[in-house]
Amino acid sequence: QCYREPSEGDDTMLCLTTRMAPAAPSTPEERLKSVLEVEIPGIILGPEVPRSDWAAMIQEIRGAQYFVPAIFAPSLENSGKNGAKRSSPSLDAEDSTEAQFARDQVLDSLLRAEDLSIPSMILTPPRLAPQGxxxxxxxxxxxxxxxxxxxxxxxxxxxxxxxxxxxxxxxxxxxxxxxxxxxxxxxxKQIPPVSRRRNALLRNLDKILDEADRRQVSISLREGMDPETPCERHRLEEIFSIFDGAPLSMILDPVAAWLNMDMQGFNEVPAFTLAQECHGIVLSDLDELHREILIGEKGLHLWEQYHSEEAPLSLPLHILDPHEGTLTAELRHCRERCRELGLDGLPPPKPGEPFKIF
The missing domain is CATH 1.10.287 (Helix Hairpins)
Known part of the structure; x- marks a missing residue:
């Protein structure tokens, strides 16, 4: 049972990010092989992949008859010491030097995305510092x-x-x-006002979107999880109203939205009001202990808020973004579960209908 091959007329593509591949001690070739073995047609290079590896990996992906519909802007960079990696600065950094450097990293990524014919770049949402x-x-x-x-x-x-x-x-x-x-x-009260970080993000997005428009590469903002950050669901509407008409879309993340509200003690997730601006959705779920899991028979079924047989979800990108080390067999089962539910953009299969071969 393998996944179907998409065609040019399809409105939706099921995608898998490279985050699931073990980072060490495997080589980039070995990591990519583990991703392709899942047999999901769309491959999205995750933020952990440095720009220096993009060309070779994309050539390998396309040579194997898979697709690269989008790419994450890298979140890691070479530190210059023994090839070690360190986190890139954030686009919402209050320090102007750090924010400008973060913007320059994205602008350089846009240039490479254009050269590699990547139509869309996803920006990882701003996070709070993990400590403190x-x-x-x-x-x-x-x-x-x-x-x-x-x-x-x-x-x-x-x-x-x-x-x-x-x-x-x-x-x-x-x-x-x-x-x-x-x-x-x-x-x-211990957190700097989110307005300062939002303003830094807006200044950077202004220049990034100008460049994206010039290079014909769209920008997608992934929904944020951390409270008091600029890309929380209830803050995104303001961003999209400011940049109305720009090549800007969003990636819906039901798990992030649910955890964002739960961490603040709220019982309900804000209504989703940006359907026209939505370019994709991250397909994952939470178990009874609120740990992120793959879509399956168990879990909270958070995706049901956005998808039903009467109103099936159909966005350009339906993204599986599993944790590093997730097993191929688990992902294949998740892939088949998405097929059964119609989460791959096709109607749910009728009883006895075989899987189309990819």
């Missing part, structure tokens, strides 16, 4: 989530929702959530 306040938020969120899960398990043990013995558990759940929301409110 963000680390404290993650730790406190994990504690709260564990307590909440235990209470939900206790509540599920009652056969009736009208059982009066549920009341103490329900009250404790409300108390814990209010306590966590107060923690988040105090946590926000």
């Amino acid at each position: 306040p963000l680390s404290k938020l993650h730790q406190r969120h994990m504690e709260w989530a564990h307590q909440r899960n235990q209470l939900h398990a206790d509540l599920s043990s009652f056969p009736s929702r009208e059982d009066p013995q549920r009341l103490p558990f329900e009250r404790e759940l409300i108390r814990l959530q209010a306590e966590y929301v107060r923690f988040v409110e105090n946590w926000r």
